[in-house]
Amino acid sequence: MANSIWKEYPAMGKRIDRTTEFIHKSLDMRNEAIAKMIKDLTSGGKMLRPAFFLIFSSFGPDKKTDKELIPLAASLELLHVATLIHDDVIDDSPLRRSKPTVHTKYGKRNAIYAGDYMFTLYFETISRYLPQQSQILTNALSMKKILIGELDQLLINFNVDATAKMYFREVAGKTAELFSLSTMMGATISGGDHELIARSKNIGHEIGMAFQIIDDILDFGDSRDTGKPNFEDLRNGVYSLPYILGLQDKNAELISVLSKNELNNDDINEAARIVVDNGYLDQAKGIARTYSKHALKRIAKLPRGKNKTALNKIVEELMDRIE
Amino acid sequence: MANSIWKEYPAMGKRIDRTTEFIHKSLDMRNEAIAKMIKDLTSGGKMLRPAFFLIFSSFGPDKKTDKELIPLAASLELLHVATLIHDDVIDDSPLRRSKPTVHTKYGKRNAIYAGDYMFTLYFETISRYLPQQSQILTNALSMKKILIGELDQLLINFNVDATAKMYFREVAGKTAELFSLSTMMGATISGGDHELIARSKNIGHEIGMAFQIIDDILDFGDSRDTGKPNFEDLRNGVYSLPYILGLQDKNAELISVLSKNELNNDDINEAARIVVDNGYLDQAKGIARTYSKHALKRIAKLPRGKNKTALNKIVEELMDRIE
Numbered sequence: 001m002a003n004s005i006w007k008e009y010p011a012m013g014k015r016i017d018r019t020t021e022f023i024h025k026s027l028d029m030r031n032e033a034i035a036k037m038i039k040d041l042t043s044g045g046k047m048l049r050p051a052f053f054l055i056f057s058s059f060g061p062d063k064k065t066d067k068e069l070i071p072l073a074a075s076l077e078l079l080h081v082a083t084l085i086h087d088d089v090i091d092d093s094p095l096r097r098s099k100p101t102v103h104t105k106y107g108k109r110n111a112i113y114a115g116d117y118m119f120t121l122y123f124e125t126i127s128r129y130l131p132q133q134s135q136i137l138t139n140a141l142s143m144k145k146i147l148i149g150e151l152d153q154l155l156i157n158f159n160v161d162a163t164a165k166m167y168f169r170e171v172a173g174k175t176a177e178l179f180s181l182s183t184m185m186g187a188t189i190s191g192g193d194h195e196l197i198a199r200s201k202n203i204g205h206e207i208g209m210a211f212q213i214i215d216d217i218l219d220f221g222d223s224r225d226t227g228k229p230n231f232e233d234l235r236n237g238v239y240s241l242p243y244i245l246g247l248q249d250k251n252a253e254l255i256s257v258l259s260k261n262e263l264n265n266d267d268i269n270e271a272a273r274i275v276v277d278n279g280y281l282d283q284a285k286g287i288a289r290t291y292s293k294h295a296l297k298r299i300a301k302l303p304r305g306k307n308k309t310a311l312n313k314i315v316e317e318l319m320d321r322i323e
Numbered sequence: 324m325a326n327s328i329w330k331e332y333p334a335m336g337k338r339i340d341r342t343t344e345f346i347h348k349s350l351d352m353r354n355e356a357i358a359k360m361i362k363d364l365t366s367g368g369k370m371l372r373p374a375f376f377l378i379f380s381s382f383g384p385d386k387k388t389d390k391e392l393i394p395l396a397a398s399l400e401l402l403h404v405a406t407l408i409h410d411d412v413i414d415d416s417p418l419r420r421s422k423p424t425v426h427t428k429y430g431k432r433n434a435i436y437a438g439d440y441m442f443t444l445y446f447e448t449i450s451r452y453l454p455q456q457s458q459i460l461t462n463a464l465s466m467k468k469i470l471i472g473e474l475d476q477l478l479i480n481f482n483v484d485a486t487a488k489m490y491f492r493e494v495a496g497k498t499a500e501l502f503s504l505s506t507m508m509g510a511t512i513s514g515g516d517h518e519l520i521a522r523s524k525n526i527g528h529e530i531g532m533a534f535q536i537i538d539d540i541l542d543f544g545d546s547r548d549t550g551k552p553n554f555e556d557l558r559n560g561v562y563s564l565p566y567i568l569g570l571q572d573k574n575a576e577l578i579s580v581l582s583k584n585e586l587n588n589d590d591i592n593e594a595a596r597i598v599v600d601n602g603y604l605d606q607a608k609g610i611a612r613t614y615s616k617h618a619l620k621r622i623a624k625l626p627r628g629k630n631k632t633a634l635n636k637i638v639e640e641l642m643d644r645i646e
Binding site for chain 1: 351352354406409412413431432435436438439440442443444446447449450454455458467470471
């Protein structure tokens, strides 16, 4: 069943369910344990990327059927989950969505291959359902930008000289690009003109940036809410925006804590306190707000309709998570 | 410069060089260290998969230019090297082609992303240079078969009940499928009919099977020849064909050694001795010979020409490595 965020949009909830079904039917591996794991990972999530794709495919002049759209919606979630699985291996994260990660349960070997397999399903679906011209348009650069974003993350890792600019560049690739791809692919498949495609791409980018920053901010909250172990990233030298803002501000106290060889629980609490007391957390919230405001401004210029109303509400609900 | 196996075929050597150049020009990541590593990994190898693709693209009625062919040849090597990099992370292999593996030198994170990046380059190149109809024909199943082969490997790992049938199924996916893809893509792009495509696919499969078994047999040789640490696989519970044949034969001596919790050098030498003394190594050589004979028989039915002569010689040279 679709995630509860779709309760208000039952029609979208049904399409999300059909997208999940499509993914599950596509899994044709003999290894049942891994197939089951992938099924779990692609069930009950918010499925934001497929949803954005479906919403944006209503804005162009060509009306496509769900038979044409659902596979492409599914492909975006496949790509997303593939990168999640590989990220979890790399970061050695024990939990994802409150469940053990693939590599924790089935070992790194299976996790790497499961990710590769899902990448493959993504490309297979794209090459079957997306016209070649649109493939080149939407696909050529996106995947690479995502991976280059991941590689750029290394430049920030354990780097107390990291700046907000480096962080934004990384997130633009790592998270926002997949949102851009989803919105842009929707505009493209529905025959949108150059202006609509460019606008959709920008909206996807801004929502993606806001989304990642909000995720960073929620990391300050209770780990039971997000299903992720709290401060795990910080221990791995992965600095989220509130910390980056402190580092960029050359906050001596923060630099001194984060420069330690290994962070114990006291260090982590201390770093969090510094970030809150100096207003870096609020500053990060302000930046997320700015991104979502920009997105809403652009959304206002999209063609009217119930999809536009839903889009507005979804963006506002995302913001509500940190207000 | 192209590998020395192309010395006898200078025209092919030049096309291989151009293929390498295409790969190097495609690398557009900011991370220069990793770009350099990928360049090293795609230089000086035998480049058999691109070569088979180029050879088979001469057998159909449509004559394509190198401008159309070289990118596709390059894509096959990209796909090959992507799987190598991930395999090395998974097996924790320290060396590849006598050089430190990506993950040894740059860490697992970079290795996983570098592999993902190369998968992406593969798909990007395919979606740009291969007509969509051929994409669906050649591509849809191949990549998945390769990955499913890799996952099947787990069924054999540390499994003293492994059979030759399980081994063949795994190798059919893991190694032979990429050779099939190369030969079949060549036949397809050159407008070959159903018969030529099917024949090319079978030849690729048989060469691939022979190639993997020969590789297994060479593992018995000096590690300095193959650039791989000797018997590393055995220690990791990855059984090559000679061992599998002994296990299938229910050789009690071999089962007893391989059932130990950890194999020391004496155990490994003992296992190798058992395999040689009981003729399993020779049996494996016989199977490789059978595969290459089948391939040569099918090659005889291909259109005449200098490419056919070269193909015959290459297959014979591969076999010579174990004679």
